[in-house]
Amino acid sequence: MSERKPTLRERQRSETRHAIQAYAVRLFTDRGYDAVTVADVAEAAGVSAMTVYRHFPTKEDLVLVDQPALLIAERVAASSAGEPVVRRVGGALVEAAAALTGGGGEPVADERFLLDCLRLMVSTPSLRARHLDSQYALQGVIVDALGCDTADAEDVFRARAATSACLAAMHTALTRWADDDGRTSLPDLIAQALAAGTGGKD
Template structure:
């Protein structure tokens, strides 16, 4: 079955959302988050304030990027349940970072510089740090659901949440280093290093393991 193609209305909605967010992040970066209003963003994007709110219910939402969560949960759900939890989650984090920042990754990715700008804003703005924590909790729960463990088993649920939160903490450390380094070191490499420092080789993914001709 072929994948459903987005309708013209859906494409236009996505284009408007990307335009609004791009203008918002540009203004926040140039003037400072607190100095920019939603009306300023609407004017820069050439839309009404109501349109901005329709796509982004709060001002903080203008700096959040939903795509990484989708990429991560898709990869977690597709991973083998026979692998250790930290390898399933860690591998998904590395793969999503590759798709978001490396050439030839996800075509809809907003781009490396845009990601760096968003991360800098989140680090430097108290209101955005709080909103980021909320989004991280939502991501943790989405990953736990994608792992597919029996949530009625309290011990299994505990292990899944513990492994996921630890992996996300390692990723946060990598993201902080990435912004400090101005993106010079590839983000997937930093996440891999952070995971290895936290869990050892158990969290390291050998992407060549399933390649043709690879012998175990």
Template sequence: MPDQQSSLRAQRRAETQRAIQAHAVRLFTERGYDATTVADVAQAAGVSPMTVYRHFPTKEDLVLADPHGRLVAERIAASPADRPLVRRIGGALVEAAAALTGGHGGQPAADRAFLLARLHLMISTPALRARHLDNHYALQRAIVDALGHDAGDPDAAFHAQVAASACLAAMHTALVRWAEDDGRADLPGLIAKALTAAFGEHPTEPAGPPASR
């Protein structure tokens, strides 16, 4: 029973977070980020400002908070440890993008529209662009942790950090292009294309034979 109650609480918390963030993104898009207050978001969501702050410590978090890091980390942890780092990370980024834009039993069009609205806000709002770098570092850390390269092997950790940073840079370029194209392109395919351009091979297709010397 305690486990069931804990699961129900976690589910209600997640539903509340999604509802608050959905109202926030809608209001920021309609009125402008700077013109919308946390109190406005709370009123639209039917909760108190304190409840908003309990779920989103800062106003920026109302846009920037997302499950991307968790999804990517889960997929990396489940990938074969003997695969090259770039393929493990790149494959996870593509798979997570597919999950976020396609949904699992949800409404794909709504999922894509929500992500697109968040991206437009991040690109057009100076305060969000500045904070987005923090999210980049947090996702990089989550990736390195999921790969299992800790401080016990500094060289391995360094290689993982470099690979994660390079893959995230390619993904960011794809996200900006997707937003500029108003979401008409296939986002997972666009991320895969960016990774292929950066590293010379598709992150989810079988690796080809080694080049002959």
């Protein structure tokens, strides 16, 4: 069965969303997150403030990148259920990072944009709090993708614990990647952080 192609309206909506977010992150990076208003973003993007809010309900949403969650969930779901959870999740994190940064061909996202978003999240208290919320939501998406038996509380607990450990390793790798200004391979950093966190074991 072939994948449904987006309609013209869906493509236009996606392009508008990406353009608004690109202008927002550029302004936040240049002037500081707290110094820029949604009205400033709307003016820079050539749209109304209402249009910005239609795509991004809060100012914090302008800095969140939603692509990784989908990429990670797809790769977790496609992994072998017979493998240890840490290997399934860790492998998905590495593969998603490769897709995002072009490690496996054409990058899904602009690397400079990703770095700017990451730095903003690390340096801005309100965004750090929102980032933690998004990580918790990502944990839930991954556990769902693992196909755990939700009736088995112990199964879900182990999956959440393993996923949390992998996400903590990824966060450490992302911080290092930002410190290196993207000069180091993100997939390699995540793999190294996972190995360090698990003692080199699956």
